[in-house]
Amino acid sequence: MFYKGKNVLVAGGGGLVGQSLVTKLLDQGAHVRATQYRHRKIAACHKNLEIVSCDLRNQDEARDVFKDMDIAFLAAARVRGAKQLQENPADLILDYLDLHAKLITLAAASKVGRCSFISSCYIYPDTGKPNRESEGFEGDPWIPTNYGIGWTTRYLETLCRYSHMTTKTDYGIVRPNAYYGPHDNFDPEHCHVVPALIVKATQKMNPFEVWGDGEQIRCFTYVDDLVDGILLNLEKNATCDPVNICTEKTNNVKDIVALILDILKLNVEVCYAPDKPSTIPYRVSDASKAKKILGWEARTSLREGLKKTIEWYQEQANVSMK
């Protein structure tokens, strides 16, 4: 048990990845300090869990949470969906850059031994085939919305490498692809496609409007599987060598729609809105390196993962209506 007895920081413990990280680290015997921010509160409660409410953009507050940590997972972010990325990409990029650059360098300045950075598949050029890790710095992420965020992500991976070269901190880098699950952001203005569809289905929207043409292909990965990969990568591969962590299976948005409607036994008229914001049509990552060097592969089927996410969301919605 690599994490047992270690002091571990989860920056962004209230979010989709953060909540799963907190639970799994506590299960593995770590002493966890986790931060929460404005909206989502950390659900776990455990004698080895310290919860800190703070704004990690504030240098003093951030410095305090890194104190005496052996390991840090960077899972704080202002994550947004296609609408925000199209309407205000510069704002999103500045926020992403500011927060992550501060946290990556602060981990080293605080003498944290290992630090995990969750990179992104936005880094890849659009090749029309599954992207391998070696393509992360080839060509340009070409469509305008991906160009800015793609190059910013390349910079942040480079900052991890630079930080490792100049300090004793080791970094693990993973590149996820379209993950989803409980504790996601379900705010319709800002969320990704899976939570957006779950909100509409729970409201029994009819006609059931789907943004885009429904043909967008991704490796939809359940968050607990992703987090198993993030934990393994920092344990076995804290070398700044990036690894794609995603399911080998590909699906399009139409598959997600069909599964959600089937799980909820809803009979509604589905209408696609190609003029509404959506992202790049084909974004698939090659997951073979994770299997080879970490022995990791996704275990949760899309149906099972969506069912768990829907059940969690409905439970929250019921609680908030009581």
Ligand SMILES: NC(=O)c1ccc[n+]([C@@H]2O[C@H](COP(=O)([O-])OP(=O)(O)OC[C@H]3O[C@@H](n4cnc5c(N)ncnc54)[C@H](OP(=O)(O)O)[C@@H]3O)[C@@H](O)[C@H]2O)c1
């Ligand atoms: N989701 C994606 O599409 C995606 C893709 C590639 C990489 N990543 C990276 O994966 C990591 C985890 O993201 P996620 O998907 O778990 O996102 P998430 O569900 O939105 O969680 C992020 C958490 O960070 C918190 N946060 C935001 N700004 C903060 C600040 N200034 N100080 C402290 N906490 C702050 C949020 O607080 P609230 O609860 O108040 O919102 C939220 O709880 C991030 O590093 C992100 O950049 C995400």
